[in-house]
Structure formats: C-alpha cells, structure tokens
Amino acid sequence: MKTLQEAILEYTLIDESILPDILNRFREERFKKREIVERSGATYKKLYYIAEGMAKLYYHREGKDITGWFSKEGDFITANDSFFQKKPSLLNLEFLEDSLVYTITVQELEHLFMQYHQFERFGRKLTYELLVVLSEKMYSMLFQPAEKRYQLLTVHAPEVVARAPLGDIASYLGISQETLSRIRAQKAHKKPDKADTIKNTPV
Numbered sequence: 001m002k003t004l005q006e007a008i009l010e011y012t013l014i015d016e017s018i019l020p021d022i023l024n025r026f027r028e029e030r031f032k033k034r035e036i037v038e039r040s041g042a043t044y045k046k047l048y049y050i051a052e053g054m055a056k057l058y059y060h061r062e063g064k065d066i067t068g069w070f071s072k073e074g075d076f077i078t079a080n081d082s083f084f085q086k087k088p089s090l091l092n093l094e095f096l097e098d099s100l101v102y103t104i105t106v107q108e109l110e111h112l113f114m115q116y117h118q119f120e121r122f123g124r125k126l127t128y129e130l131l132v133v134l135s136e137k138m139y140s141m142l143f144q145p146a147e148k149r150y151q152l153l154t155v156h157a158p159e160v161v162a163r164a165p166l167g168d169i170a171s172y173l174g175i176s177q178e179t180l181s182r183i184r185a186q187k188a189h190k191k192p193d194k195a196d197t198i199k200n201t202p203v
Contacts, residue, residue, distance in 0.1 A: 002074040004049050004102045011129075012121040022112055022119055026102040031095040038093035044082040046103040050075050053099025054163055057091045058171070065092075067172040070160045080130055096164060146175045150183050 005023060008014065014022065026049065031037055038044055040059060048055070050073050057069040057079060068091065071077035082089035083106055095101075113120040140149055150173055154161050161169065170180040 001051055004051065007049060007074060007076070008119075008122055011125040012118060014116075014118045014122070018116050018118070022116070025108045025112060026104045029101050029103055031099045031101060033095060033098050036092055036094045038079070038089070038091070040090050040092050041088050043086055043088050044079045044093075045105055047076060047078045047083060047106070047109060048093075049102040050077065051100045051102060053095060053097040053101070054159075055093060055095045055099065056164070056168055056172075057093055058168075059090050059092065065168075065171065067168045070157065070164060070168075070172065072157075072159050072163075076126060080127070084127075096168070141174055146173060146179060147183055147186075149173045150180065150187070154187075 004026060005019065008022070031053070038046075048071075050071055052073050054070065054072045055077055056067050056071075057077065058065050058067045060066070069077070077093070079089040079091045079093070081087065082091070086106070109123070113123050140152065144152075153169070153173065164172075166180060167177050170177040173180065175183075
C-alpha cells in the first residue's frame with residue numbers, strides 16, 4: 001500500500017520539517033462498497049486520497065449511469081471543476097469496494113498552498129496530470145475504436161479491468177455491456193500482438 005506521504009512526495013520534494021503539518025490536515029475515513037459520498041448537484045468540498053479500495057466518478061444520462069473516471073489505491077480523486085471553482089458538480093462519487101481514504105477540505109488545501117510553496121507545487125503538478133489524462137482520454141474516445149480503447153485499459157489499468165463491474169467498464173469505454181462482452185471474448189481467443197502495445201497512451 002502506498003502511503004499518503006509517499007503519494008505526495010511522488011509529485012514534489014517537501015522538507016521533512018513541514019511534512020507532519022501537511023499530513024495532519026488530512027483526515028482518515030472509511031467507506032463501504034457502493035457507498036455514494038458525493039452526489040450530482042452538490043459542491044465537492046474534499047479531495048480524496050485512496051489508500052485502499054477503488055472509486056468511480058459517474059453521471060446520469062437518459063436514465064443510465066455513465067462512468068467518467070476510475071481511481072484506485074494510490075490515486076487522488078475529486079470533481080476538479082467543482083472542488084476548485086466551488087460550484088455544483090454533475091458528477092457522483094461512489095466507492096466500488098470497502099475503502100480506506102484520507103481526505104482534505106478545499107479550505108485546508110488552499111491554506112497549505114499559501115503557507116508552503118513546496119506544497120503548492122504538488123497542487124500544480126497534480127492538476128496538470130489530471131488535465132493531461134482527461135485530454136488524452138477525450139482523444140481516445142473520439143479517434144480510437146472500442147477494441148483499441150479496451151486494449152489500452154487492459155494495458156494501463158489492469159486493476160480496473162479485474163475489479164470494476166463490467167457495466168461500469170462498458171460505460172467508461174462508451175459502449176454497451178454486450179459489445180464489451182464480445183470484445184473480451186474475441187481478445188481471449190486472440191494471440192498477443194507486440195505491435196498492439198501502445199506506450200504513453202491514456203485510458
């Protein structure tokens with residue numbers, strides 16, 4: 001399990017003298033499988049770090065739940081536009097497994113950014129990473145066929161493929177559950193192709 005401290009230090013170096021103050025601003029919380037902790041129409045007030053478990057962000061469209069994002073242990077998750085701009089979100093946040101999470105409020109986070117320049121770099125790098133991944137996912141959805149999108153998911157997020165419900169994976173890929181089942185069946189009977197491995201491509 002990657003600790004919260006280890007996750008923060010992956011983004012930037014922080015002096016040991018200020019790390020305890022930063023870590024103490026986070027609160028430990030536990031959520032049950034299928035527990036919805038943020039709902040559409042509300043303003044997200046917390047950033048979540050998942051120490052154990054898995055979660056998804058999703059929205060409702062035409063009576064269906066559409067998954068927009070998966071996060072697992074070692075990831076930070078929130079609805080970024082709602083959290084930073086303090087406005088209602090269209091997204092729901094649901095935990096897919098029993099999860100151990102560390103949370104920090106937007107007020108505490110902004111206070112730390114103002115107080116510690118080193119930690120402000122953490123915020124900038126985290127936001128930059130999320131924006132890049134979101135942009136690349138958009139390009140994947142626009143320009144790649146369903147089979148390739150699923151292949152990329154198996155390469156870059158095998159934990160999601162192994163642990164997330166099939167219906168959630170299908171909606172994340174923008175396809176029906178029946179189509180996903182067909183793709184999985186075809187993949188099971190297909191020999192691996194080295195040329196299919198794509199590096200630096202998001203899911």
